[in-house]
Amino acid sequence: MSFLKANPASRINAPSPTPSNTSASGAKRKRPADGTPAVVYSQPADQGSGEHVYTRFTYTVNHLRDQQKWLGFDDIMGFLGVRPGDPQRDQLRTLFRSDSEGNRISWNAANDTYRYKPKLDIRNPAQLKGYLQNQKSAQGLAIKDLKDGWATVADDIKAMEDKKEVLVKRAKDGVAKTVWDNDPSLMHAMDPEFLNEWHKIAIPANPDDLRATLMNVGLHAASAPRQVNNGGPKQKKKRAPRRGGKQTNTHMAHILKDFSGMRK
Missing domain, CATH: 1.10.10 (Arc Repressor Mutant, subunit A)
Known part of the structure; x- marks a missing residue:
């Protein structure tokens, strides 16, 4: 059974966990000098990114x-x-x-x-005014849609708003959201005496007091609860007697007896 014995020359050594500094021929490798950049192998070639x-x-x-x-x-x-x-x-x-x-x-x-080519072909205040005046409805335009082709829309809209040429809806942070057309000739200054008399009118702090005041002068408050009619069930209307159709036996009228008066 000597052929089952392991031959020392045929043994395979386990690989070392650390890289060896010797080459396959047995010659010792030289370490790279300090400061020498390491060589990177297997670097992928340029695949033409951005050139499609x-x-x-x-x-x-x-x-x-x-x-x-x-x-x-x-x-x-x-x-x-x-x-x-x-x-x-x-x-x-x-x-x-x-x-x-x-x-x-x-x-x-x-x-x-x-x-x-933006979503809306509007790039300056003159084009905005023309678009708002020529549209069939009074619908406003979103500022974000105008910004797509009008980089300075925020500053230009503010200048138009100061001139009373447009009406602007702003968010809580003051950013303009929507713009509408405006006619400055329709805006008039209020008489100071009228403003003074208007602000003299005191509105009750309690909504119930305001409702009671309106009802006392014969007005119906919009905030009043809706009244539901609970007067009982509705009476059904009495159905009218059904009248007959076209009479076809007129030639026997002198023989037949009329029972129409007995209908309930």
Whole structure:
């Protein structure tokens, strides 16, 4: 049974938990000198992040929103870093000129320039006044929708409000939320004597006293409880006797007896 004995030369040593400083040939490795940058291996190559045509299209929309002015096609290509001869130039030109509803880029065919297209094509106070005056309803406009294409809308709205050109609804923190059209010619100063007499009218602090005062002078208070009629069940109306339809046996009227008077 000697062939079952382990051969010392065929034993496999367990790997060391710490890296060895010796190479496979037995030569001792040299440690890197202090201050020498370590070499990084297996570094992934650049996969073209940010160079996809739709990614560049999104960059263009954001850039035009920030610029808020017309830009030429070559200026946009320079911003994106797309060189002449790149096939993406034709692809981006097609996307910029698309008529789809989701395209937020306006194209001026006269000089081949492009500009951001906001939700509302309002960019200054004159366009805002024209839009509010021409709309069929008196609906207000949200400031957040105007800000999409009008960067200085908050300051311009404040100036228009001081001139009584618009009416503005603000939040508790003073931020403008909604704007309406306003006609300054309809705003008149109140007579000081009228204001004085108006403020002399004392309103009772207790709502019950105010309700009682209104009822004493014959007025019905809007805050009064609703009165429910509990006078009993409603009486059913007596149904009128049903009249017959068209009589077809008129030729036997001299023979038949009339019983219509016996109906209940």
